[in-house]
Amino acid sequence: xxxxxxxxxxxVKYGRRRMNAKFFGMVVAGLIILVILGVFAFNFIxxxxxxxxxxxxxxxxxxxxxxxxxxxxxxxxxxxxxNAGTIPISSVSLSISGATVGSLSSIAPGASASGTFxxxxxxxxxxxxxxxxxxxxxxxxxxxxxxxxx
Numbered sequence: 050x051x052x053x054x055x056x057x058x059x060x061v062k063y064g065r066r067r068m069n070a071k072f073f074g075m076v077v078a079g080l081i082i083l084v085i086l087g088v089f090a091f092n093f094i095x096x097x098x099x100x101x102x103x104x105x106x107x108x109x110x111x112x113x114x115x116x117x118x119x120x121x122x123x124x125x126x127x128x129x130x131x132n133a134g135t136i137p138i139s140s141v142s143l144s145i146s147g148a149t150v151g152s153l154s155s156i157a158p159g160a161s162a163s164g165t166f167x168x169x170x171x172x173x174x175x176x177x178x179x180x181x182x183x184x185x186x187x188x189x190x191x192x193x194x195x196x197x198x199x
Contacts, residue, residue: 108185109134110141112195113161115179117168124168124199130181132156134191141183145171145197150179155186175199 114129130153132138141153143166151166171177181193 107134107136107187108132108138108183108189108191110138110156110181110183110191110193112181112193114163115195115197117197117199118165119199122173124171125165126150126168126179126197127163127165128179129161129163130156130183131161132158132183134158134185136189137186138183139186141181144180144182145177171197171199173199 109132111131111133112128113131114127116127118125118127126143128143130141135158137158138156140155141162143150143152145168148170150168151164153162153164156162175198177197177199179195179197181195183191183193185191
């Protein structure tokens with residue numbers, strides 16, 4: 050007896066260590082899941098495509114720039130379109146409210162094309178959609194709607 054410390058049962062000690070290891074493993078797994086969910090949420094909120102070619106094999110465009118130019122109450126649009134697909138695009142036509150504004154010529158995969166187009170029939174303080182219609186060399190068609198506020 051003599052005031053010494055009692056030794057802990059080895060089975061209890063082993064069980065406690067095992068429980069601590071399980072808890073630590075669950076915490077690490079939970080953190081990994083939270084990080085993965087955070088990455089997906091960030092990409093979804095910011096509209097970042099995971100892999101454009103995988104999502105849109107073939108014809109797929111990205112509007113890199115659409116700048117409205119107002120010169121003496123006459124509007125024009127400067128735009129840049131990128132072919133983010135896997136096949137060449139033969140043309141990209143632009144239209145507003147069903148009226149064709151202009152078109153861009155062929156764009157190779159990964160390349161971009163730019164142009165300036167006069168806009169008719171729009172007024173100051175209006176909200177419109179520019180419809181970009183890309184036609185690939187194999188006849189596939191892809192449309193992208195881009196908002197425009199004057």
